[in-house]
Amino acid sequence: MTMKIQRSSGNVFRDLGFEAKEAESLRLRAELMVEVRRLIEGRKLTQRSAASLLGVTQPRISDLIRGRIDLFSIDSLVNMLARAGMRIQLRIASRRRPAQAA
Numbered sequence: 001m002t003m004k005i006q007r008s009s010g011n012v013f014r015d016l017g018f019e020a021k022e023a024e025s026l027r028l029r030a031e032l033m034v035e036v037r038r039l040i041e042g043r044k045l046t047q048r049s050a051a052s053l054l055g056v057t058q059p060r061i062s063d064l065i066r067g068r069i070d071l072f073s074i075d076s077l078v079n080m081l082a083r084a085g086m087r088i089q090l091r092i093a094s095r096r097r098p099a100q101a102a
Helices: 020-042 047-054 058-065 074-083
Strands: none
């Protein structure tokens, strides 16, 4: 049995077939969700106390913990991190290859 291995593009969502724009949005949301989850776990917060700290409801925290990426915008995740006192930095870099016009 031969296995075909393909090098990753660096964005798992792109590799799964999402359009470039959507894949980048999903990648950013996933990174932010990981950071919120790390914050919750690092501070040993319950879902209720995390909700209070982050300014959302407990069911929203449950959705985040369960990885419901489709329910969160980049803005909402940035706002949660900011409410917790986290500093968010944005870095923009050009792609290796120029994007082709659509």
